[in-house]
Amino acid sequence: MRQLILLCSLPLLVGCATTKTGLAPEDVSAASAKGDDVIWTDAASVEAQCNAALEAGRAVRDTIVRESASDQDVIRGFDNLSLAIDETYGWTQLMFSVHPDKVIREAAQGCEKSLSKFLNDVSLDRALYEAAGGVDGEQLEGLAKRVHEHQMRDFRRSGVSKNEETRARLAELHAEMVELGQSFQKNVLADVRSVKITDAGRLNGLPQDFIDAHAPDDDGTITLTTNYPDFFPIQTYAQDSALRKDLYEQFMQRAYPANGEVLLSLLKKRHEYATLLGYPSWAAYVTEDKMIGSAEATDAFIGQIASIARPRMEADLKLLLKRKQQDDPKADAIQVWDRFYYVGKVREADFGFDSRTVRPYFPYEQVRTGILDLYGELFGLRFVQDKDADVWHESVEAFDVYTGEQHVARFFLDMHPREGKYQHAAMFPIQTGLEDGRMPIAALVCNFPDPSKGDGKALMEHKQVVTYFHEFGHLIHHLLATRGDYVKLAGINVEWDFVEAPSQILEEWAWDTDVLQRFAKHVDTGEPIPAEMVKKMRDAEEFGLGANVMRQVFYTAYSFYLHHRDPTSLVLDDYTDEIFRDFSPYPRFDGSYVYANFGHLIGYSAIYYTYQWSLAISKDLFTRFQSAGLLDPVVAKHYRESILEPGGTRDAADLVRTFLERESNLDAYKKWLTE
Template sequence: MTNPLLQASALPHFDLIKTEHVEPAIDQILQDNRSKIEALTQLDDIRWETLARPMEELDNRLNDAWSAISHLNAVVNDEALRDAYNNSLAKLTAYSTEVGQNKALYEAYKTLAESDEFETLDQQSRKSVENILKAFHLSGVDLDDDKKARFSELSNRLSELTSKFSENVLDATQGWYRHIEDEKELSGLPESALDGARQAAKQRALEGFVITLDFPSYFPVMTYCDNRALRQEVYEAFLTRASDQGPNAGQWDNGPLIKEIMSLRYELATILGFDNYADRSLAKKMASSTEEVLDFLNELAVKTKPVAEKEFEELQAYAKEHGGETLNGESLQSWDLAYFGEKLRQNRYAISQEELRPYFPAHKVIQGMFDCVHRLFNIEIEQSDEATLWHPDVTYYEIKRDGQKIAAFYLDLYARANKRGGAWMADCRVRLKDKDNQLIDPVAFLTCNFTPPVGDKPALLTHDEVTTLFHEFGHGLHHMLTKMDVYEVSGINGVAWDAVELPSQFLENWCWQPEALQLISGHYETGEPLPKSMLDKMLAAKNFQAGMQMMRQLEFSLFDFRLHTEYSDSHPVEAAEILKDVRDQVAVVKPPSFTRFQNSFSHIFAGGYAAGYYSYKWAEVLAADAFSKFEENGVFDQQTGEEFLHAILEQGGSREPMELFVEFRGREPSVEPLLHQAGII
C-alpha cells in the first residue's frame, strides 16, 4: 500500500497513518528534495518560476507530511510514535541546516534578488525572497566549513534537547496523581470538578476520586478546595514537575537540559556573530534591540507594580480576616493565593467562574464564536464530514465566503491521556498556488485542553476557557484568511514572532462585549442567555487582580529575556539565579524555594518563544490599540472588520507588521489602551 504520508491529498489520511509510515515518508521526501535541490543549483536560467516556485513545492510537500506527524505526536502520543518522531526530527534538523548552508542555492536566490525580473514581482514574492536570504544568513551560509559543521552539530543537539524537555514535562504531568476516597477531603470543589475527578478514578479502575496535574484537574483544586494540605500537596507536585524537587524528584529532571540548552544557544548565536541569543532572536522580530525590549517590559512593570502591590495587600487583609481557621495563624502561601483570590472575588462581585460555566456549553460557545467572526469578516463556518479524524472528540469545519470554500480546520477541545497540555494553533496545510497554478486552501489544527463532557452533561466551559478558545481561533483566522499564495509569507509564515499574537489577543476582546456574549452564552438546560445581573458582575470583575496577573506575565518575560541576554560562556548564569533576581524586582508574591517553574517552562525551552516570551505583552499592546478602533466605531462595525481583515489577516507576512498596523490604525501603537483595558490607569 502507498504510504499515506506521501499521498498528494488536500487533507491527511488520519485513518490510514500508522507509526511505521513516519520514518520511511520523511526519508523518501528528504531524498527527493536533496536530488531536486541539486538540480536547481545547476540552473543557468534563474527566475521565480524556475527557482522559487519549485523550492516552494519542496517545502510544502515536506510540511504537509511533517505537520500531520508532529500533530499526532502532540495529541495521541505513545512510545513508538515518540521514537519515530524524534528520529525523524533529527533528520529534518540536519536537512534544514544543510539547505540553509547550501552556498550554491544561496547564490541562486541572490541572483534572483539582483535580477531585472525581481522588481517586476509582486510584493509577497519579493518579501519571500528577502526572508529566504535572511534565513540563509541565520543558518550560517557565510561561515567557514569548520563553523558550518559545528553549527549543524549545535542545531541537531538543540533539537534533541528541546524535544526531550517537552517529553519530560508530559511524563512528569502524567506521572503523578492523588487517589482520594473520602469526598470530605474535596470540600469546596464544584460539582463539575468532582465529576471530572470521579471520571479520572474510573479510568484507573479506582473507587472515589483522582486528582491529576492536568490543568482542568489542577486548577479547581487550587481555586476552590478548602483542604489546605491537599492544595499544598497538589501545588508542590505541579510546581516541581520535571525537576530535582517534589514527589518525583529527579525522575524527569529538566535542570541539566536547561544548562545545556543555554550553553548551546549561546554558542550558536556567537558563531553567527551575535553577542547573545537574544540578539539572534530579535533578528526576525519587530523589536530592534535588547534595550528596546527591556525598556518596554520595565516601563510596564513600573506602571503596574503599585497596582499589583495594592491588590496583594487587599488579598492579605481579606485572608487574615476570613481565613483564620484555614490558615491557622500562618501567613498566606502560594497555594492559598488562587483560593482566597476566588473568595475575595465572590465577596466583592458575587460571581465565580463556576457560576458562569452552565452558561457556556461548548457547542453554544463554538457556534456563537462563528457568528461573531461572520459579522466581522463576512465568513460562514460549517461542520463537515469530509475529513478523517484521529479521535472521536475531534470535529472538522469548512470556512466559506459567498458559498465558496476558502479554508478549513480541525477542532480538538478536550484534555485526555497522552495529549500535550496547553492550547495551540498549528498549520496543517498552507495556502499557496501549486505548480499547475491551482490554489491550495489553508487548513489549521486548533487544540485545547478543556474539561470534557461528563455523563449526559455537555462540556461546560469557564469564561477563561472561552477566552482561550477565542485566542487560538484568532491565530487560526490569521492562518486561514490570508490572501497570500506564496508559501514563505502565507498566513502566519514570515510574520515577526512578536506580532504573531496580535490577531489572537485581539479576538479575545469579544469575550467581554455584551453584544457578543448574547451570541456565545446560553444556559445548557434552558438556553437562557447570560442574565444581565451576571453579565454586570462579570464585567465589573474583569480587571480583578489585573495588576498581579500583569506582573506575573512580566516576570516570565523578563526572566526569559534576561536569561538569554545575560548568559555567556564567561558568565554562565543559572536560570534559578535570574528568576530569583527578576522576582526580587517585579514579583509581589514570591513562591517557596522548592518550586522549579523554569523546569516546565516549555514555551522557551521547548517551543518557539526563546528570548521571545515578551511577544505576548508586545502584541497585547498592538491588540488593545487595534480593538480601540472597534470601541470607537462599534464592536461589530463591518467596515472596521473589513479594514482589519484586509490590513492584518489577509496580508500574512508579506509586509512588515508595523506597516500593516499603521495601515489599519492610521498611526503607530500606543501602550495607553492596554493600561486602560487592564484598569491599570
C-alpha cells in the same frame, strides 16, 4: 481580564521557529492543490507520502543549484522547497497529535522528524546558499524581493556562510541544544512529586467531586500530586494554607537539582552559538528576526510593562493581604501559595460571582454555532458542514468556507477529549493557501465537553469559551492569509511575536454582552445570559489583573535577562533572587527553583515577552472596534484586509500601521491595566 497564558499552537511554534518548508507547483498533484483530505489508515501510506514529499523537495533543490537557473528560478525554487512539503508537514503534525491509532501517530512522528531534518539540511546547504547569494536582489521587485531578503537573512542566521570549522561547531552545538532541551522537559515530566496527608479534614474547601476522588487508601493516607488536576484545585480551594504551601514547594522542586546543571549547560551552548554567529548574546540572536527587532528594544519593553503593571499589582496585593489577615491577623505578605486562593475569596466576597452559574448558558453545540455565525458575519464568510467528509475520528467535523459562492477554504473541528489525543488547545495549519486558488486548510484541536457523553448538554466553562474564540482567531487568520503566490509569505508565517495578536483580539468578543446574548442561552429555559451576570463575570475577572500581569512580567524578565549575558560565571540561585526582587509580586521562598521547571525556557528561550507584546498590540487594534462597535462591518472589513489577508507579505508593524493609521503604542494596554 482574560487568560494571560495563551496556548500557542505547537505547529505554529515549529512554523515560526524554523525556515518553513517545500514542492514545485509542477510537483503538486492536482488533488492536493485542491486540498483533498489525507486520512491515513496505515503506516505504509504515511511513509509513502513522506518519501514522495522528500523526493519532491530534493528535486526542487537540484533545480535551484543547477548552473542555468535564472534569478527568478532561484527565488521561485526556494518557495517551491516550502511548497514541496507544506501539506505533508501539516498533516503529519496533526496526525501525530490526534490520530486514534498509535501506529499512525508514531509513523507521523517519524515523518515529522524526516521533514524537519530536510529543512535543517536546506538551511545549511552551501550550494543553495551560493545560489541565493548569486541573485541580484536589487533587480528583484515586490514579493520576490522579500522572499530573497528573508532567505539571505535565514542563511546568515544559520551560519552557512561561515568556514567549515565554524559550521561544524554550529551543527554540533545545535544537536547538543536539542538534546539538552529534551532532557530538561523529560526531567520535569518524570518528576511527579506528592504530599501525603492522613487527615481528610485538610481538604476542607475543595469541591466534593475532588474529595471523593481522593479517598484515603488502606493505610488512611491521601496522596496529592504535583500534576495539574491535583495542584490547581488545592491551590484554588484548600483552606489549609500549610497544605497549599507544602504542595507548592514540591511543585517548585520538580526536576531540581538535575535541571540546574542542564540549564546552565544549555545557556552556555546558546551563548556560544550566538557569539559564533556574531551576536553579543542569545537574546540578541533570537529577537533579531522578530517584530521587536533587538535585545535593546526588549529590555526597554520589559521596563515599560513593569512600570505600567506595578501600581495595579500593589493595589491588588493590598486587598489580598487585607482578606488574608481575616484568617491570619499576623500575616504580613501574600505568598505565592496564597494567590489563587485569596483571589478566589475576594472575587466571591466582593463580586458574588460563582463561575459555575454561567455554565448552563454555554452548551458546546450552541457555542460552536454561535462562534461560526459571529465569525461568518464579521469576516463575510459562510461555513457549510461537509457531513460526508472522510475524517480521522467520528467526532471530527469538516467545514467548507465560502465567500459568496466561492469555495475558499476548508477546516476541521476536533474538539473533544479521547485517549491518546493532544491535551491542549491549538490550531494546526494543514495546507497554506495562495492567491492562485491553492486552498488553505487547517484544524482546530481542543478538549471541550463532549455532547455525545453524559446527559448530552456538554456545558462549557466561560474560560473554555474564551479559548474557543482565541483558537478560532488563529484558524481564521490562517485561512484568510492567502495573498500573493509565495507559501513562505502566506498563512500564519508572520513574525513569532505577532502571531498571537489576531487570536488574542478575538477573545474580546467573548466578554461582550451583546455578542454573548446571541448564543449564550440557558440550556433548560432558553433565556439569554443576563447582562448583570456578564458584568459580574467581567468585574470578577478583572480583580487580580495587576498581580497576574506582573507575574507574567516576572517570567518575561526571567527568560530574557537569563539569555542576555555571558553565562560563564552565572549562579542560578543568585540570578533568581535578583529577578524575584525586581519583578515578582510574591517573594521567593526557600526551596523554590523556577529554573528547574519553567518549561518555556526551552521552547521560548529568551522570548517569553511575546505574550505581553502581542497582547499589547491586540489591545491597540481592538480600540478601533471599541469606538465603532464590535460588529461594525466597515472596521471588520478593514481589519480583514489589512491585518489578516496579507499574512507575511509585509512586516507586521506595517500591517498594524495600515489598520490603525498610526504607529502602535502601549496606550490601550496601559488603559486596560489602569482603569
